[in-house]
Amino acid sequence: MTLVSNLQIGAEIGSGYFGKVHDGTDDVHGQVAVKIFTRTPTETDAEWQSRKQGLLAEGQRLSRAEHANVLKVHGLLESQTSDAIHLVMDYCPGGCLQKKFEAGPMLLSDVRKYMTHVTMGLAALHARSMIHRDIKPGNILLNKHGAAQLGDFGLVTDNIIVGYASGQGYSDHLPPEVLNGGGTSVKSDVWALGMTIYRLLHGAEWYSRLPKPRHVAGKGGFAKHLPFLPHIPKAWRTVLRTMMNDDTGARYQSANAALAAYSRLDTTPRWECVVAPDKVSWTCLVKKRRYFVNWEIVGTNLFDWSAWSEPTGKGNKRSFGASKGVDYDTADRELTALFAKIR
Structure with a gap:
């Protein structure tokens, strides 16, 4: 269906394989996101009409697929020049x-x-x-x-x-x-x-x-x-x-x-992980101690790793493992075993 609206289209906020996404405002819904499907230079009149009708039908289907975790589709608009279709959706301020x-x-x-x-x-x-x-x-x-x-x-x-x-x-x-x-x-x-x-x-x-x-x-x-x-x-x-x-x-x-x-998978401890080109590092807090693990590339397929913990208050630093100059498989196996023990 083709709708009449006072939709105002703003700046581009993203793009995908099938079209660009802009922010916009709509009289009824306020701030919205608008995905624009445009006719390509190589499409014939018949091809564009066929695709346009498919998009309009798809929009009707999606508007019926209401769910809290499916982006709400408000409707579709055909441009005044008939060379674009605008899919009007909820705006998500958190981005992707x-x-x-x-x-x-x-x-x-x-x-x-x-x-x-x-x-x-x-x-x-x-x-x-x-x-x-x-x-x-x-x-x-x-x-x-x-x-x-x-x-x-x-x-x-x-x-x-x-x-x-x-x-x-x-x-x-x-x-x-x-x-x-x-x-x-x-x-x-x-x-x-x-x-x-x-x-x-x-x-x-x-x-x-x-x-x-x-x-x-x-x-x-x-x-x-x-x-x-x-x-x-x-x-x-x-x-x-x-x-x-x-x-x-x-x-x-x-x-x-x-x-x-x-839904049954364990999510603790809360390891915060940073991956850099030549190093991976982790940290987490378990029972009033902060744990640290570093894994570094030191040569062609050679790796060092070290692990220690520090108290959040008074106490001593404790080392609980390290390896130097081991291959990837060895480092991976040792670190996997180490992480499985920290609870």
Whole structure:
């Protein structure tokens, strides 16, 4: 449908594969976000009319998909020149989780909180026979209450045939079956959700060292060989590897099943982690002592690490482990064991 509105479009605040996002104001809803889909120079009149009608129909579907953790869609407007469609949505002042991903590893408790929100929203879309197909940190927004909402609906579809939709989107979040020519499904959304959790747990610096998933995930064994920061508990790793299993039958079969799995995961101690090009450092507070761990690159595949604690009041500094000049696998194994002991 085409609506008449006094929508005022402001500055660009983001962009995605399918369009740019601007802030705006609307007589009814106040401050809003506006995603603008424009006609491309190569589209014929017939192609644009077809895409425009699809966007308008999608907007109607999304306006019915109401959930506290799905970004609210207020409506769609066609430009006066008929060469653009404006998707009008709630404005989220907290921005997107891409900013937090770029800042570094997030606390386990924050990741679990935000992913719980998003997974409940995703389950609501799935319950309405919609597949999102573009789950990533940049498409998760924080509203004025600090709750996470699933947004950027450029790829949401309800055109599902036997549970599958066409394979677009994701970029590095494409699961093996899609990379190998299959269709997207509820279970490919679960795979992308697992990749999103992994990224938020590790931050941009660590993630940048990995081979691009789009180049290797289709070859098999991707999740099995993902390198984890050593403070990530074993149970978290098991859940993520299940979410991203190559075999769709071995994955969690729904968003709700994934949610049930990680709702039980431990989030303590609250390790604050900083990843730099040549060093990873951690700190946390446990029982009136602050713990510190440093892991440094000292040569070609050679690493030093050290760990100690200091009292918050009176007392002595205590060393509780160190290694010098060990290879990556040894350092990773020793540090993983160390973190498992600190409770």
